[in-house]
Amino acid sequence: MSELINNREYRQKVLKELILELHAGKTVEEVQSRFAALIEGVSPTEISEMEQALINEGMPVEEVQRLCDVHAAVFKGSIEEIHRPENEAEIPGHPVHTFREENKAIEALIDDRLLPMLDSEDSIDLIQLSEIFDKLWEIDKHYSRKENLLFPYMEKYGITAPPKVMWGVDDEIREEIKEVIALLKDGKSAKSDIVEKAKAAAERIIEMIFKEENILFPMVLDTLSIDEWIEIEEASDEIGYCLYKPTMRWLPIREKQDHAQSHPDAISEGYVHFDAGYMTPEEINALLNSLPIDMTFVDKEGKVKYFSQGKERIFARPKTIIGREVSNCHPPASVHIVEGIVEDLKSGKKDHEDFWIKLGDKYVYIRYFAVRNAKGEYLGTVEVSQDIKPIQEITGEKRLAD
Numbered sequence: 001m002s003e004l005i006n007n008r009e010y011r012q013k014v015l016k017e018l019i020l021e022l023h024a025g026k027t028v029e030e031v032q033s034r035f036a037a038l039i040e041g042v043s044p045t046e047i048s049e050m051e052q053a054l055i056n057e058g059m060p061v062e063e064v065q066r067l068c069d070v071h072a073a074v075f076k077g078s079i080e081e082i083h084r085p086e087n088e089a090e091i092p093g094h095p096v097h098t099f100r101e102e103n104k105a106i107e108a109l110i111d112d113r114l115l116p117m118l119d120s121e122d123s124i125d126l127i128q129l130s131e132i133f134d135k136l137w138e139i140d141k142h143y144s145r146k147e148n149l150l151f152p153y154m155e156k157y158g159i160t161a162p163p164k165v166m167w168g169v170d171d172e173i174r175e176e177i178k179e180v181i182a183l184l185k186d187g188k189s190a191k192s193d194i195v196e197k198a199k200a201a202a203e204r205i206i207e208m209i210f211k212e213e214n215i216l217f218p219m220v221l222d223t224l225s226i227d228e229w230i231e232i233e234e235a236s237d238e239i240g241y242c243l244y245k246p247t248m249r250w251l252p253i254r255e256k257q258d259h260a261q262s263h264p265d266a267i268s269e270g271y272v273h274f275d276a277g278y279m280t281p282e283e284i285n286a287l288l289n290s291l292p293i294d295m296t297f298v299d300k301e302g303k304v305k306y307f308s309q310g311k312e313r314i315f316a317r318p319k320t321i322i323g324r325e326v327s328n329c330h331p332p333a334s335v336h337i338v339e340g341i342v343e344d345l346k347s348g349k350k351d352h353e354d355f356w357i358k359l360g361d362k363y364v365y366i367r368y369f370a371v372r373n374a375k376g377e378y379l380g381t382v383e384v385s386q387d388i389k390p391i392q393e394i395t396g397e398k399r400l401a402d
Contacts, residue, residue: 016053023059052161061164088229089221093250095149095232096217098241102142103209105243109135110202118195118202126191129198130184135243137177139205142242143170146212149232149239150220157223166211173208176201226252294385297371298326300378302342314364314385345370346378356388363389 018031055061089096114132117124147170151163180198183189224232233250271278279287288295294314296307304321326342327335344350345368355366365388371379 019054051165052159055161055164061161061168088226088250088252089217091250093233093246093248095145095229095236095250096221097250098236098244098246099142099146099212099217101244101246102242103213106136106139106142106205107209109243110206114198114202118199124191124195126184126187126194129194130181133177133181133184133198136201136205137181138242139177140174140242141240143174145236145239145241146170146216149235150216153224153228153232154220159219159223162216162219166208166216169204169208173201173204176204292386294383296383297380298342298383299380300346302326305380312387314359314362314387341368342381345381348378361389362387363392 021031088094091097109132114129114136117129117132147163147167151167154160154163176197180194180201183194183197229250230252270280272281272284288308289310291308291310292312294308294310294317296317297305299305302325304324304326306322307317327339341353344353348370351370353368357364357366365386367384369382369384371382373379
């Protein structure tokens with residue numbers, strides 16, 4: 001066993017050295033010969049460990065991301081071919097089967113339509129090219145499912161470097177596709193510029209498909225449980241699909257376990273369980289008090305059960321109103337209005353009612369919402385108030401990276 005461990009450690013060391021040599025400026029050809037001589041096969045797991053080790057030792061994620069395309073080219077000839085027996089991932093509807101079908105459709109669009117058109121610059125039809133890239137933009141859904149459904153589970157198992165690197169490359173590809181679409185809509189760019197950027201985008205997309213098929217999918221298939229794949233499959237429809245949509249639902253042989261069983265923290269005492277997640281009462285209270293709104297909940301019997309205590313209050317409320325009839329919390333002149341709103345929400349005549357008033361230097365937006373359970377039964381009314389003046393004054397854009 002120690003011999004196997006030592007060999008694995010040595011190979012890991014060599015992999016890191018090769019990437020660092022590429023980082024230092026060596027060409028793919030210079031590294032590839034040494035790689036082939038020293039290493040017979042590299043598993044997706046080892047590639048993951050290599051990237052994680054580089055990041056742990058201080059190499060910025062952006063550097064690993066910059067090298068990603070280069071070391072993928074080196075590994076193309078040596079990543080072990082993984083032949084799996086008939087398994088769940090080969091059944092239509094399984095998330096990996098869907099990802100792979102999408103990749104086939106993306107490759108077909110590029111190989112059969114895009115590249116043949118780009119090879120003959122004089123006969124390029126810009127309208128058709130625009131249609132192709134509009135279709136390619138659907139890849140955003142493919143990447144979004146990968147980033148929001150696969151990556152969280154990978155991180156749960158301690159696989160953090162590949163998601164960071166891959167997400168960064170995904171975003172670069174998105175930007176390249178959007179740039180081509182913008183050039184085509186502008187109508188003023190030279191065809192040569194459009195062709196150059198279109199070819200570059202296509203090449204990056206194909207390389208990402210290779211990384212998914214040979215690194216990402218084998219890695220997650222080796223790691224995730226059937227119960228976790230069930231959760232991923234159930235959440236996929238909400239994000240959407242790219243050039244392919246599963247025609248049937250995946251029905252695994254194994255019955256789905258309680259969601260809490262795949263989240264050890266969730267079965268601990270003291271947690272409040274939601275439709276999507278779980279929190280402690282302390283976390284819930286702090287979260288609600290962190291929101292930039294005033295929120296008050298009145299139960300179906302008309303009694304005040306809760307109000308938030310944020311830093312910037314719109315209306316002052318003492319804790320003595322808890323348990324009080326909501327009709328007794330308003331002046332006699334306006335109580336009939338409040339009662340009418342609650343009755344409309346309770347009866348189902350309305351789902352919400354909105355008001356907006358000027359209050360000193362604030363412009364207050366007041367909203368009442370009916371709170372109903374999954375069966376549609378009325379549980380109460382929530383009042384939400386917010387000063388929207390700062391929002392109205394927003395102009396231009398401020399992006400996450402600014």
